[in-house]
Amino acid sequence: MDDRPRFRLSIRCPDQHGIVSRIATAIADSEGWITEAAQHTDEEAGWFFMRWVFSLPVAAEPALRQRLETLAGELGMDWWLAAADTRARVVLMASREPHCLSDLLARWSAGELAMDIPAILSNHRDLEPLAACHGIPFEHIPVPKTGREAAFQQLQTRLRQLAPDTIVLARYMQILPPGLCAEYPERILNIHHSFLPSFVGARPYHQAFARGVKLIGATCHYVTDELDAGPIIEQDVTRIRHDEGVQDLIRKGRDVERWVLARGLRYHLEGRVLTHGNKTIVFN
Template sequence: MTTTYILTLSCPDRTGIVHAVSGFLLERGGNIEEAAQYNDHDTGLFFMRVQFACVQADGAALNAQWGEFAQTFAMKWDLHATAQPMRTVIMVSKEGHCLNDLLFRWKSGLLPLDIRAIVSNHREFYQLAASYNVPFHHIPVTAATKQQAEAKQYEIIQAEGAELVVLARYMQILSDDLCRKLAGRAINIHHSFLPSFKGAKPYYQAHERGVKLIGATAHYVTADLDEGPIIEQDVARVDHSKTVEDLTAQGRDTESQVLARAVKWHSEHRVLLNGHKTVIFK
């Protein structure tokens, strides 16, 4: 019986890393099915993603052995069994196009997720959640209750063991504290081609500037608003005849597609953080 794993790693670049990783897997009967690597000459870091099948099905033992081996190279690493879908919590406000798209892709088997809960500061989508048999948590947020609301949100995230939190048009700014707690595991979709038009109402800003392209950006959440490491972006062409409402409607498709790709790559462990940037092995 074999188990398939995905290994991701980053470390200071040096000769022999690929050889050493391959040798480690070979000694344990591992068969490499997919491998990709990248040397960042600006930072001197080496990045690698390896998918392999291994006859050693004891994940805890394999983790321990790899952990000892990785110290030699000062590696930051993660090892995941592909049979385990990523436990996910989705947060949303009143715009449901991204939520609906993610739920459909998930149920269609297109995203390796285990969506454990939907959290919202409004009640709009409790029926949609119920139709997918996903628990729905309504947690209102005001300036006076923001701290208590975030405490409840984080309690749900922790209780569900969420490895990923998706802000699918969740229109509340997370506190610095919650951003730190979710570092590297929270993805936001911003309805603009960042770094242009940050903050609220980017379609209004774009319309005022008479842009010819509108876009969407999926990025990791950080305490700096709309400045987290970018995972995916895309654009759609528009012209002078488009109203703000036209831009908003046209942009929804782009937002949904960009967020879905970012979530898919993250859940397949294809995204590695590189400071303020990302390395993505597609």
């Protein structure tokens, strides 16, 4: 069995002849052993996307990076090479509802999510006991109606100190300011409790009930400065009967939110998500 370190390579570039061959040759010449390969061509956009996992001698990594940098110039290629088994630093943020946070913590405790959690941040203290049960530092940063700008400056400063690879809004019920969103592009994940682009904003279950929908859903997406409009990573739905009220929709929706956020975060942590404009390619 190959016990050398595993690496993960993701690329995106304009589609053209010979991309796979040239990347494979670069890895083979570095004594790499490919164990997982996925690629996709967006024929309408004319773009190519790829995610490969391979083992490699440690000493060969610098030369491979140099080779990839040369190919990037020749192919117009964006590329990311990372150690496949490195655990990401993930800051979790939540407000008062515990279902998404508790689900992520349970999966983390069970070893399903390869991440380290330096802190849980919240604008309320309701979830502090949940954090304590898992031995994770809990930090309360209130966001009052007056003084929101100062509160978000404090939040942004604390996040810089924590140096997260990823931030997860596990029902953090505040709209992040544009400057904070811009500081962590494609690194802030949110769970929105509707099947976007339907029912953007507040009280989506109430909106869905008023509209008389037969399906409700949840959406995990990257956060941008446009509310609930970032690239979508994962979605799911559940069926609604005509005799179910708003509280039934909320109860059913919470289950979907848990599943969708957990899957979306896992795809992100495993480097399975590539973006192109406002779309995503998810090698799940």
